[in-house]
Amino acid sequence: MKMKLSNIWIVYHKELIDILRDRRTIIAMVVFPIVIFPVMTVGFGNLAESSVKKARQQTSKIMLLGDEHARELAARLRLTEGIEVVPPAADYAQQISDKKLRAAVEFPAGFELALKSEAKEPPPVQIFYYTGELRSEAAARRIEDATREYRDGIVQQRLAARKLSPAILKPVEPKRQNVAAAEKVGGLKLASFIPYFIIILCISGAMHPAMDLTAGEKERGTLETILVSAVSRRELVSGKFLLVLTTSLVTAALSLASYFGTIRFAGTYTRELTRGYDFTIGAKAMAALFVLVLPMAILFSAALVAISTFAKSYKEAQSYLGPLMFVVILPAIVSMLPGVELNAKLALVPILNIALVIREVLTGNYPWGSMAFVFASTCVYAAIALAAAVHMFSREDVLFRA
Amino acid sequence: MADTPLISIRELTKHFRTFQRREGVWGAIQNLFVRDYKTVVAVDRITFEIERGEMVGYIGPNGAGKSTTIKMVTGILVPTSGEARVNGFVPYVQRKEYVKTIGVVFGQRTQLWWDIAVIESFKLLRRIYDVPQRDFDERMELFHQVLGIRDYLHTPVRKLSLGERMRCDLAAALLHNPPLLFLDEPTIGLDVVAKDHIRQFLREVNQRYQTTILLTTHDLDDIEELCRRIMIIDHGRLLYDGPLGLLKQKLLRTKQVKFVLKDSEQVPRVSGLARDGLRLEKVDELTYRIVFDRGQVSTPDLIRGVLGTVEVRDLLIEDEPIEEIVKRIYAGEALREVSLSQ
Numbered sequence: 001m002k003m004k005l006s007n008i009w010i011v012y013h014k015e016l017i018d019i020l021r022d023r024r025t026i027i028a029m030v031v032f033p034i035v036i037f038p039v040m041t042v043g044f045g046n047l048a049e050s051s052v053k054k055a056r057q058q059t060s061k062i063m064l065l066g067d068e069h070a071r072e073l074a075a076r077l078r079l080t081e082g083i084e085v086v087p088p089a090a091d092y093a094q095q096i097s098d099k100k101l102r103a104a105v106e107f108p109a110g111f112e113l114a115l116k117s118e119a120k121e122p123p124p125v126q127i128f129y130y131t132g133e134l135r136s137e138a139a140a141r142r143i144e145d146a147t148r149e150y151r152d153g154i155v156q157q158r159l160a161a162r163k164l165s166p167a168i169l170k171p172v173e174p175k176r177q178n179v180a181a182a183e184k185v186g187g188l189k190l191a192s193f194i195p196y197f198i199i200i201l202c203i204s205g206a207m208h209p210a211m212d213l214t215a216g217e218k219e220r221g222t223l224e225t226i227l228v229s230a231v232s233r234r235e236l237v238s239g240k241f242l243l244v245l246t247t248s249l250v251t252a253a254l255s256l257a258s259y260f261g262t263i264r265f266a267g268t269y270t271r272e273l274t275r276g277y278d279f280t281i282g283a284k285a286m287a288a289l290f291v292l293v294l295p296m297a298i299l300f301s302a303a304l305v306a307i308s309t310f311a312k313s314y315k316e317a318q319s320y321l322g323p324l325m326f327v328v329i330l331p332a333i334v335s336m337l338p339g340v341e342l343n344a345k346l347a348l349v350p351i352l353n354i355a356l357v358i359r360e361v362l363t364g365n366y367p368w369g370s371m372a373f374v375f376a377s378t379c380v381y382a383a384i385a386l387a388a389a390v391h392m393f394s395r396e397d398v399l400f401r402a
Numbered sequence: 403m404a405d406t407p408l409i410s411i412r413e414l415t416k417h418f419r420t421f422q423r424r425e426g427v428w429g430a431i432q433n434l435f436v437r438d439y440k441t442v443v444a445v446d447r448i449t450f451e452i453e454r455g456e457m458v459g460y461i462g463p464n465g466a467g468k469s470t471t472i473k474m475v476t477g478i479l480v481p482t483s484g485e486a487r488v489n490g491f492v493p494y495v496q497r498k499e500y501v502k503t504i505g506v507v508f509g510q511r512t513q514l515w516w517d518i519a520v521i522e523s524f525k526l527l528r529r530i531y532d533v534p535q536r537d538f539d540e541r542m543e544l545f546h547q548v549l550g551i552r553d554y555l556h557t558p559v560r561k562l563s564l565g566e567r568m569r570c571d572l573a574a575a576l577l578h579n580p581p582l583l584f585l586d587e588p589t590i591g592l593d594v595v596a597k598d599h600i601r602q603f604l605r606e607v608n609q610r611y612q613t614t615i616l617l618t619t620h621d622l623d624d625i626e627e628l629c630r631r632i633m634i635i636d637h638g639r640l641l642y643d644g645p646l647g648l649l650k651q652k653l654l655r656t657k658q659v660k661f662v663l664k665d666s667e668q669v670p671r672v673s674g675l676a677r678d679g680l681r682l683e684k685v686d687e688l689t690y691r692i693v694f695d696r697g698q699v700s701t702p703d704l705i706r707g708v709l710g711t712v713e714v715r716d717l718l719i720e721d722e723p724i725e726e727i728v729k730r731i732y733a734g735e736a737l738r739e740v741s742l743s744q
Contacts, residue, residue, distance in 0.1 A: 010529055014515070021517050225513035227478045228506040230530050232498045396479055397419070 003238065007231045011239025019209050019243065029205045029247045033255035037197075037262045051134065059084045060139030063092050063104040070107035070125070073150050077105065080146045083139070096130050102139035103129040115154065194259065194362055195355035198252055198293060199332045203300045205251025206244045207321060210304035213240045215317035223399060237305065237393035241386070244301040252293055288361045292371070295378040296354045300328070302385035309392040312401055331355065347373050350381045408582065408614050409452035409475070414484035416445040416470050416638075444470040446638035447484065454581070455612040457604070459625035459646070462635040468618040471635070472586050475616070476506050489582055502531060505575030509587035512571050514559045520570050521555040524577060531578035538577070545573040548603050565596030572603060576613075583607070585617035589624055601627050622721060657696055658720045659704060663688040664713040671712050680704070688715075 019025045061084050067074035078085050086101070095101035108123035115122065127143050130136035159166055217223045226236060307324065311317035328351055334340060335355030342356040353374040360367055392398050422438040424430070445467040452458055462468050473479040475486055477493035477500055486493055491500035507513075514523040528538050546552040549569040554562055562570065568588065575583060588604075589597045605628065607613045619625060625632055625646060632649055634642040642649060663669065665688075672690055676682055679698035683691045694704060701719065708714065 007530065010526065014526055017518065017522075018515070220516075221508075221511040222513070222516075224473070224478060224508055225506075225511055228476050228501055228504075229513070229527070230498055230501045400479070 003232065003235050007235040008239045008242065011231060011236055012242050015209075015213055015240060015243045016246070019212070019247070022208075022212070024208050025212075025247065028208050029251045030254060033201050033205065033251050034258045037255065037258045041262045058082075058135065058138075060102040060135065060142055061086050061100075062102055062139055062143065063088050063095075065092065065104055065106040066109065067107060069109050069111040071112070073107065073111075073125075073147065076150055077143065077146050080142060082142050083146070093128060096128060096136065099130070099133065099135075102136045103127055103143060105143055118158070193336055194256075195335055195358040196332045197255060197259070198289075198358065199296070199328060199351060199355060201255040202248050202252045202293065202297050203304070203325065203328050206248035206297070206301050206304055207325075209247050210244045210301065211308045211311070211314050211317040211321065213243065214305060214309040215311040216314045218311075218399070219313040227399075233393050234390060237309075237390050241301055241305050241389060244305055245297055248297040248301050249294070252297065256289070284366075285361050285364075288366065288371070289358060292354055292357055292361070292375060292378075295375060295382045296351065298382040299350065299378060299385050302382060302389045306385060306389035306392045309389065310398055310401075335359065342367070342370055342374075348377055350378060354378060407451035408454045408456075408489055409450075409616070410487045411448060411450050411475070412485045413447045413449055414445060414471070414474060414486055415443070415447050415482050416467075416474060416479060417482040418442045418444055443638050445474070445481075445635075448635065448638075448640040450633060450640065450643055452614060452616060454614055455608070456631060457608050457615045457629050458617070459629035459632045460616060460618040460635065461620070461622075461625065461632060462618075466636045467638040468635060469586055470638075472506075472584055472616075472618060476504060476584055477501060502578060503580050504582040504584060505578070505580040506584045507568075507571050507575045507586065507588055509568070509585070509590040512559060512567055513574055514567070514570055516559050519556045519558055520551070520562070523559070523570075523574060524555075527574055527577050533578050537579070541577060541579065542573075545576070548606055549573060549599070563596075565592050565599065568592060568596065568600060569603070572600065576607065579611065581611075581613060583613050583615045585615065587619055588617060589619065589621055597621070597623070604628055655695055655697060656693055656722050657701060658691055658693045658722075659701075659708060660685070660689065660691045660718045660720065661708060661712075661714045662716040663690070664715050668712045668714075674711050675708060677707075 059082050062077075064074050064077065064085055065088050067088075077083060089095065092101060092104040096104065104127070106126040106128070108125070111123060111125070113119075125147060127140050129140040155169070156166065159168070217226070227233070231239075303324070304321065307320050308317040311320055331349060331352035332355055335352055340346070340356065342353070342360065346356060347353045347370055357367075357371055357374045361371075418441070419439050420442055422440050424432050424438075448467075448471065460468055460471070470479065474481050475488060475493055477497035480494040488500065489503050491503070493500050514520060515526070524538075524542070527533075528535075533541075542552075549572065551566075551569050551573055554566055554570075559567060559570070572588070583604075585604075589600055592600065601624065604615060604617075608615055608628075615628075617624065617628070630646055631644065632642065632646045633640060634649075663672070669688075672682070675692065677699070680692050680694035683693065685691050692704065692708070705717070705719070708717065
């Protein structure tokens with residue numbers, strides 16, 4: 001059966017007008033992708049920054065246990081800026097858990113004696129703290145820094161006593177020097193999670209229209225009235241699919257634009273993120289991104305249309321698409337894991353392959369061979385999904401599922 | 403071409419496979435693993451022909467197979483077996499070309515764009531059916547004359563009343579001037595005035611353009627006012643196909659007259675109406691019903707009798723409900739013989 005482009009366009013045009021009147025689509029397709037990045041980057045960034053600053057400014061309440069064994073070090077700790085020593089108590093561990101106390105230091109018996117006698121294995125100074133708790137970590141760090149300073153002083157003394165130069169301790173000194181292009185350095189950090197966002201937004205923007213145009217139509221009972229019109233089922237599903245694809249791409253494009261806009265114009269947090277390098281994305285990278293995202297968006301849109309066509313109602317479609325979302329997010333998360341690199345096998349895994357290739361492009365690499373391969377394999381998956389969607393739409397038992 | 407019927411249906415059959423659910427929690431768990439399917443015969447080997455310009459009523463109780471027949475004849479569903487030839491097309495094979503020659507209205511759903519002004523839907527349909535602008539304008543003018551739809555062309559469909567929406571739906575179905583019109587319960591849910599409007603319009607279209615109309619309905623008045631021919635379907639089988647007059651003569655045996663007395667003083671006189679061939683029933687204090695056999699008692703005589711005996715405030719003559727007739731036809735073999743040997 002021949003398909004008429006004008007009919008597909010009519011369907012597309014109709015659905016477009018319809019969907020633009022739908023607030024849910026506008027929110028998912030336009031508002032959400034534009035707003036999420038500035039809010040996340042600036043909001044979350046500032047929040048993180050301010051809480052780090054706060055933790056730094058606050059003095060840490062600590063307890064010294066057995067300070068009679070290490071009078072010198074204990075005195076130094078008491079004088080250290082940012083540390084407030086409170087009288088020892090037996091329930092220090094509980095107090096730390098309750099966040100009343102930030103940390104406690106235990107000096108072992110015979111500590112000073114071991115120092116003086118230059119014992120081979122001096123008993124360790126124990127620091128008790130709350131792992132992962134920001135302020136407790138800060139307190140522990142302050143104690144460590146002060147103790148290290150104290151240790152370095154002792155080392156200096158011992159070297160001086162033996163008439164040795166401090167240089168003896170540092171026969172070799174490695175030093176790092178960055179040679180990568182600014183784009184790569186800046187891109188690396190960003191590159192790990194941009195693909196994730198592109199993928200999520202690509203599918204989330206298309207979700208509502210896909211369900212509304214198929215399952216929703218069934219639910220409203222308007223499917224029959226469309227099926228008796230002089231538009232073939234293939235033209236119908238094509239028009240609907242193209243509209244879903246449009247929303248998917250618009251969502252992805254807007255989110256990318258918003259993302260780079262945020263990076264360029266937002267405040268302190270992003271500067272730290274890009275390590276002070278000017279992070280820009282060139283036209284070449286943009287084009288490459290688009291070419292890679294396109295087949296993935298086709299894959300998503302076709303899969304969404306196929307699945308929601310099967311569903312009897314909007315609600316049923318939602319419950320099918322929930323697990324699908326998980327299936328999509330999982331490879332996207334895997335792509336963010338450090339050490340996951342593109343190889344021949346991973347290039348075949350849908351979604352993950354795109355995520356990894358996007359990461360490469362964002363860090364300024366263009367592995368043309370793998371890019372072509374990933375593009376081709378995604379095109380194959382997209383074609384399969386599209387065929388499934390068309391097939392679904394031509395099946396009477398699916399369209400009129402009771 | 404002139405001699406061949408416009409619609410020719412042979413042994414048309416549609417089976418649906420439905421999933422049999424078991425009851426209870428244990429049944430629900432079993433359902434997950436073992437599925438029993440049952441084949442439901444929605445339409446069972448029906449055969450009929452409709453000539454150009456005919457207006458045919460297609461009736462039957464809910465679930466009888468009316469809508470399934472319409473869906474097959476309009477090309478939405480593919481029959482399990484049998485054949486259909488409509489206006490030279492096989493609907494489910496040449497669907498796209500075919501539907502350009504038909505108009506379809508589903509009474510309970512609209513083909514119009516819900517949130518958007520009616521005129522937008524018309525413009526969209528004009529493009530789908532390639533209707534030239536001049537023809538389009540001409541028809542819009544006609545629709546306005548007969549249906550009076552111009553006043554709400556710029557109103558979104560969701561704000562229209564059911565009657566207004568139905569008029570627009572009819573106009574939409576006839577926009578491409580099809581020789582064939584299928585109506586699935588076109589008057590459902592409409593008030594008396596709106597029903598009358600729709601019927602008038604259908605008559606007009608049928609007479610002016612020789613449009614062939616097949617309509618399903620639950621409302622016997624639709625049939626009586628519009629159709630000379632009636633087809634009755636139940637359990638997927640075509641039970642009667644013939645003139646409405648014959649059906650009424652043969653099958654509408656009983657009628658009923660319901661009347662409300664003017665005041666309670668009239669009550670004792672009611673017993674004076676009792677006669678052979680009728681049954682007198684009391685509905686409430688002042689309301690009575692007389693069920694009578696049309697073969698034995700003439701309706702005008704009975705009415706005259708009622709009006710001469712008691713003073714009434716209100717009087718209503720009712721036919722037997724359509725389902726009752728269909729039920730009787732289905733049960734009574736003798737009646738079936740009568741109807742089929744017409």
